[in-house]
Amino acid sequence: MKRIFCLAIFMAFATTGIFAQTVKKTKELITAKDWVKAKESIDLTLANPKLKKDETAEAWYLKAKVYSALASDPATKSLVPDGRTQALEAVKKSVEADKAQSQVFMTMDQYAPVFNLYTGGFEDGAAFYNAEKYQEALKEFKSTAVTGEYIFSQGWGLYKLDTTLTYYTALAALNAKNEEEAVKQFSKLADARVANTPEQATSYRYLAKHYYDKKDEANMMKYIKLGKELYPTDEYLPLLELDFVRDKGDKAALYRKFDEIVSANPKNFDVLVEYGNELFGETHVSDIAKKPAKYDEQCKKIEELYTQAASLKPENSDIHLSLGKHYYNMALFKEEEARSVKGTKPEDVKKKADLNAEAVTVAEKSIPPLEKVFTAYDSQEKLKTHDRSNYKSAASLLQYAYEKKKDKAKADFYGKKYDEADKKQ
DSSP: OHHHHHHHHHHHHHHHHHHHHHHHHHHHHHHTTOHHHHHHHHHHHHTOTTOOHHHHHHHHHHHHHHHHHHHHOTTTGGGSTTHHHHHHHHHHHHHHHOHHHHHHHHHHTTTHHHHHHHHHHHHHHHHHHHTTOHHHHHHHHHHHHHHHHHHHHTTSSSOSSOHHHHHHHHHHHHHTTOHHHHHHHHHHHHHTTOOSSGGGHHHHHHHHHHHHHTTOHHHHHHHHHHHHHHOTTOSHHHHHHHHHHHHTTOHHHHHHHHHHHHHHOTTOHHHHHHHHHHHHHHHSOSOGGGOOTTHHHHHHHHHHHHHHHHHHOTTOHHHHHHHHHHHHHHHHHHHHHHHHOOOOSHHHHHHHHHHHHHHHHHHHHHHHHHHHHHHHHHTOSOOOHHHHHHHHHHHHHHHHHHHHTTOHHHHHHHHHHHHHGGGGO
16 A cells, blocks of 8 residues: 555656646757657646646747647647648637737747638638639638637737628638528628629629529629629629519610610620620510611611620620621611502502612621621531521621512522531531
8 A cells, every 4th residue: 555655656746747848848849840749748738737828828829820830730630630720729728828928929929820721721721722622612711700809809810801802701601502602601701892893793793693593582682783883884784674674574764774884884795796686575566667766776776786785795796796797687677568559559669669769778788797797607617506596697687688678699698508507517
């Protein structure tokens, strides 16, 4: 029994000696950058129930320093899978134990251990994101945000809202199909009116579309208006607004909205084309008896819209083809009106001749835009389905236009091109 008691006393003294040396030893190991052994040392220190109160703040700070370093090194991060989380908790405990002393330690290290948690977390999140591991990226970004919020709350730096981190957190959530988190993160940016880069228009677009799908008009319009205010030349938000108005079925309201949007941004190619197409469908009906009351006015507007759009993207064959089809349809109506004149009186004969002449004039107007389409495709040996369809349409309409001009050679040329078009498959 006596030997047992003596052994217990010996062990107590031995253990006390180990603990007494651990803080000092940890610091030596940190200086030597032996982070693995430093981890063992600091874990032992903090496990000591007899750790002195005046050493507690430093011990927790050393743990933060060690775990931060381990988490930043790919070779050692597996030793502490949640290393950054533990390091942040260690910083918090150091501050709780003695804020002034903790501040001294961090100042001496220029706050590197705690800021390394932040930058390292973001870099790991970015690596996951670039590798398309969106769930992992989202987790890392959210954890980094917790670190950033703590740094800011202590007055050590950063901003209340890190717009870059929040933006990538939102994108990670979006790609991870975590709708709730994406809405939450994009809302932080939009509600703070963040518009530092062109890419950040995504916040307003995403939220507006989200609430459009949810049929939440108030929130949809909130983010459309915010987005248009901050990104006045954005091309997506106006289209969404048009979809919303179109869904209500009020054509007059829809055209007023088109005019409003075009007036605000006359260089929005997509809106110009969509406006022209909307009018095209209403104007160029198959039955002349159903020709709209404002036919001439609408035809003029279609021509203006397509011409304006073509000036913005002169290489776009679709818009040139649309303009050519517009003139073609106008010519067909003129022909039909001419055929409807049955009288033989001089005034009837003159009216019929005038209408036929107008048909020729309008058909001639279709030639320049249609030849741009034809030229864009004719030299290509192979054409994709959409392009081949455009090519055939241009050739067919040009054949018609030259027939109206009574230019048989060119009419035959384009007719042959149409017949041979399918060889370009």
